[in-house]
Amino acid sequence: MTIRVGVLGARGRMGQEVCRAVSAADGLDLVAQIDQGDPLTALTEAGAQVVVDFTNPDVVLDNVQWCVDQGIHVVVGTSGFTEERLAQVRSLLAGKPEVGVLVAPNFAIGAVLMMEFAERAAKYFDSAEIIELHHPQKVDAPSGTALRTAQLIAAARASAGLGEMPDATKDEIDGARGATVDGVRVHSVRSRGLVAHQEILFGTPGETLTIRHDSFDRASFMPGVVLAVRSVGSRPGLTVGINPLL
Numbered sequence: 001m002t003i004r005v006g007v008l009g010a011r012g013r014m015g016q017e018v019c020r021a022v023s024a025a026d027g028l029d030l031v032a033q034i035d036q037g038d039p040l041t042a043l044t045e046a047g048a049q050v051v052v053d054f055t056n057p058d059v060v061l062d063n064v065q066w067c068v069d070q071g072i073h074v075v076v077g078t079s080g081f082t083e084e085r086l087a088q089v090r091s092l093l094a095g096k097p098e099v100g101v102l103v104a105p106n107f108a109i110g111a112v113l114m115m116e117f118a119e120r121a122a123k124y125f126d127s128a129e130i131i132e133l134h135h136p137q138k139v140d141a142p143s144g145t146a147l148r149t150a151q152l153i154a155a156a157r158a159s160a161g162l163g164e165m166p167d168a169t170k171d172e173i174d175g176a177r178g179a180t181v182d183g184v185r186v187h188s189v190r191s192r193g194l195v196a197h198q199e200i201l202f203g204t205p206g207e208t209l210t211i212r213h214d215s216f217d218r219a220s221f222m223p224g225v226v227l228a229v230r231s232v233g234s235r236p237g238l239t240v241g242i243n244p245l246l
């Protein structure tokens with residue numbers, strides 16, 4: 001059966017790529033392309049069953065709420081999902097248990113594996129720092145992928161009983177050590193020529209391990225987005241990441 005798909009943020013960098021990918025995918029029908037200023041009611045008028053949101057962190061929760069209220073499943077790629085925001089999505093869904101919302105900080109398979117490998121490595125190393133590098137049009141810092149990676153590393157360290165990292169600095173210029181997310185230092189680089197990149201640097205006496213992923217093209221996110229669109233309708237409630245679909 002064909003799935004009727006609407007895209008929010010359709011004129012953006014990701015939205016345009018998603019519209020192309022949905023149009024080219026078997027069994028998906030692109031029925032609505034919505035951007036800033038367009039009414040959300042165009043989604044219901046077009047009979048969208050799944051909406052894909054690649055907008056911005058300021059508006060995404062309102063969009064999700066509106067879609068959930070209408071009984072439309074949502075695939076969310078927009079960044080900024082802290083644990084607190086995920087909890088807000090869970091409470092939106094409480095009144096609509098049949099609706100599925102999938103929030104993925106990163107749809108690229110390499111990035112998903114990078115996060116899994118980092119989670120696995122975390123307990124073996126005293127130190128861990130994240131360096132994320134993106135194009136300069138990105139509105140937020142740190143990236144959603146870096147936030148999620150920090151959460152995963154922190155949780156793995158806590159369950160292994162590891163204490164604080166041996167990283168105290170006596171004298172530092174503000175910001176020199178990056179931001180601290182769940183106890184993990186995160187450094188954000190913005191530069192022309194970049195798309196989306198991240199490395200995690202682990203260290204313990206005598207050795208370091210670097211895990212790095214590079215998205216050189218937004219095409220890297222599309223297989224994950226299409227998989228999520230096909231799956232979200234059969235996954236009521238909140239799903240975080242595409243890992244359970246792989």
Ligand SMILES: NC(=O)C1=CN([C@@H]2O[C@H](COP(=O)(O)OP(=O)(O)OC[C@H]3O[C@@H](n4cnc5c(N)ncnc54)[C@H](OP(=O)(O)O)[C@@H]3O)[C@@H](O)[C@H]2O)C=CC1
Nearest residue numbers: 009011012013014035036054055059077078079105106107
């Ligand atoms: N999960 C993943 O794998 C990935 C996630 N992302 C995330 O996706 C998001 C979008 O990234 P990107 O495409 O580069 O950003 P863009 O700024 O290129 O695109 C966002 C689009 O959404 C539009 N928009 C803003 N508000 C609304 C609204 N209320 N309703 C509908 N459309 C709206 C914007 O319009 P206007 O410009 O007029 O404001 C713009 O056209 C970011 O949060 C980014 O971090 C990006 C890549 C991969």
Ligand SMILES: O=C(O)C1=N[C@H](C(=O)O)C[C@H](O)C1
Nearest residue numbers: 079105106138143144145196
């Ligand atoms: O804005 C981007 O470009 C990206 N955003 C996501 C994030 O914040 O992690 C995913 C990817 O890094 C590209």
